[in-house]
Amino acid sequence: MKGCQIYFNKKAIYLICQSRTVFGIWIACEPVFTLNSETKSHELGIKVLEILEFSKDQIPHDSDRLIVLPKSALKATGFKSWKMIEKNSSLVFVTSNDIEVEITPYVVSEDKQGFEPLIKKVLKCNIEANKIGELLLDLQTIY
Structure with missing residues (x-):
């Protein structure tokens, strides 16, 4: 299984x-791609497929990896904290089993502490x- 998170903001x-x-x-890792908010559907789809190729399954579950990889990914976004990227963004999680893609939209949790x-x-x-x-772009017009 492969996966990626996609944050959309203005x-x-x-x-x-x-x-x-x-x-x-699931843990965040590099690479991180930043696209213009006006990106067209075909280009967005190509980038999703490209980033999914970097996703790995069954990586070791050690504490160093659980800390270092997300910090590295966050730094690549240019944000100082996950809260900053989550603020005013919508979130979608994409997974692939190499046969099909599953897209799960998320909404801000009731307590405003992350997404559901x-x-x-x-x-x-x-x-x-x-x-x-x-x-993906259709979801952004709904949520």
Whole structure:
């Protein structure tokens, strides 16, 4: 399984690679791609597929890795904290099993401490850049 987080805000779209540990915990890692907020669907889909290629599954679950990789990814975004990137952004998590892509939208949690998945709104599609980009951009007009 491969994954990435995508934060959308008025200024930019941030694609952050995610890798999964042997215990199934997703952690942020590099690379991080920053796209213009006006990016078209096809280009967004291509970048999603590109970043998914860097995602790794079954990486060791050690405390150093759980601290170092997310710090490195955060630094690559240009933000000083995860709270800063989350502020005024919407979040989507994308996973791929190399056959299809699953897109899970998130909303800000009631306590404003992070995000909660909208499990009933999960979208699936084939691994096709244009379709992936269209679905992602369509979600941004809804949430």
